[in-house]
Amino acid sequence: MTAAVATGLIAADPAGLAVADEVIRSLELPASGIAVADPATAETIGFIPDVDVDGALAAVRSADAAGAAWARTTPRKRASVLHGWWALLVEHTEQLAHLITREMGKPLGEARAEVKYGTDFVRWYAEEAVRPGGNFRPAPDGGADIVTSRSPVGLAVLITPWNFPLAMATRKIAPALAAGCAALIKPATLTPLTTIYAVDLARRAGVPEDLVQVVTTSSSSSFSAAVLRDERVRKVSFTGSTPVGKQLLQLASENVLRTSMELGGNAPLIVFDDADLERAVAGTVAAKLRNGGQSCIAANRIYVQDGIADDFVDALTARLAEASVGNGFGAGTVVGPLIDDRAVAQMASFTADAVARGAVLRTGGTGHDGVGNFFAPTVLDHTPATAQVATSEIFGPIAAIQRFRTEADAIERANATEFGLAGYVFTESLDRALNVADALQTGLVGINQGVPSNAAAPFGGVKQSGLGREGSAEGLDEYQNIRFYNISRRPSA
Ligand code: NAD
DSSP states (O other): OOHHHHSOOBOOOHHHHHHHHHHHHHTOOOSSSEEEEOTTTOOEEEEEOOOOHHHHHHHHHHHHHHHHHHHTSOHHHHHHHHHHHHHHHHHTHHHHHHHHHHHHOOOHHHHHHHHHHHHHHHHHHHHHTTOOOOOEEEOTTSSEEEEEEEEEOOEEEEEOOSSSTTHHHHHHHHHHHHHTOOEEEEOOTTSOHHHHHHHHHHHHTTOOTTTEEEOOOSOHHHHHHHHTTSTTEEEEEEESOHHHHHHHHHHHHHTTOEEEEEOOOOEEEEEOTTSOHHHHHHHHHHHHHGGGGOSTTSEEEEEEEHHHHHHHHHHHHHHHHTOOBBOTTSTTOSBOOOSSHHHHHHHHHHHHHHHHTTOEEEEOOOBOSSSSOOBOOEEEESOOTTSHHHHSOOOSSEEEEEEESSHHHHHHHHTOSSOOSEEEEEOSOHHHHHHHHHHSOSSEEEESOSOOOOTTSOBOOSGGGEESOBSHHHHHHTTEEEEEEEEEOOOOO
16 A cells, blocks of 8 residues: 555645536536536535437437538638637636546646647647648549548537546547537536536537537437437547447447547557666656546556666656545645546456466555545556456556566567557667557557647557547548549540
């Protein structure tokens, strides 16, 4: 157990709670429905509507009706509405950050970073809206010109997870609106309030009233079964776990919907002997502890080369042992609560399984007895490749280290998974960094750094980590259909 968890958690600053609760009051939530809890205190902080299938289909109808006019707006109009939304979100950074910490638990500083990341998507797609794309090419055999144009794909259903409640929503809503689509978003019931607030700000910024619908429901499978079969829906963009993604792909096949799938990860992080130790440890701490490890790109399998392993493990253990655990509103909190008590039980079970198979517990490994879903940052050394922490997505603050001898060995083991979202390489050799990055079967690679995400980058996975990309110019493609005109052309007489 870390000192922080053993001797007591960092308590919340009451002023932070007050800011969050004022934002929640402004949302005018219903007096009953699905309860939303603070994962640090287990308090119910509000209720959200439990929308049934009829309600969800009514939202489809309203969004679809509003979408027809939106699809005809000029790119400049869409850009200026998105710029307005971005400005309002930025103006309300503190409110958004406090709301994220209250409903999701992450430390306030990280919540502010999420607001920066989440609002970056809105600004990016405000800028991309005026570049819808399209091109001209002569037919190779002559006699025709081929012109391509882009049109909005149509009503998009957006389903988001609980771990980045603002960024996962804006990463979908902003490109949908930029492309000229209407959207229906279903946030996770664990953290729906940030989405409700952000969409409220979108309306205040001039997004037409019905264009973006928020649907909250306790029955997500009935929701998707009804909504994805509705012929007005043309697209589903999902971020969440791989098993749910597979179910949605099957449903989407019935109406042959366009799909974007941002699914689970099991990221390898590889530290070579020639890495800068300080940089590698700092990058690993960032890739492991951000959001308490509850990130799809969190470092999951940490491979360390034999020559640097002892020093690396000692340094990482020291850093994780001193990482303060507590309420996200507490001054100095580095690791907040996990999302629910099942996640805490899962961390305890992962640790017990790894130790039973021969891993060495260097720090952490336990939760705490009081209220709140806390688990100590944990280091497991000499983790066997068969341990559950090596084969499953951990989604918590456990750094599970495996040691390796050769570059080829590291690459082979890193790729021995059905997942392929993120990978990390730490080395001072440019050749090795690029060669290993090329060999990793992942959609993105952090080279000598642990936080690779950026609104300007095409985020997404390969293998069972997903289909499609979010962010960057490529993220707009996901909401566009390409059409070509073949223009017959006779040579001049
Ligand atoms: P989840 O799959 O349980 O839920 C995600 C969302 O899908 C929630 O809104 C949930 O209510 C909804 N959902 C669940 N079943 C559904 C169904 N049958 N029909 C329609 N909607 C359904 O995932 P989670 O626990 O919220 O999030 C954690 C997972 O998300 C992890 O696997 C993580 O790796 C992944 N994730 C991926 C990315 C990425 O960009 N690749 C980003 C964040 C999280």
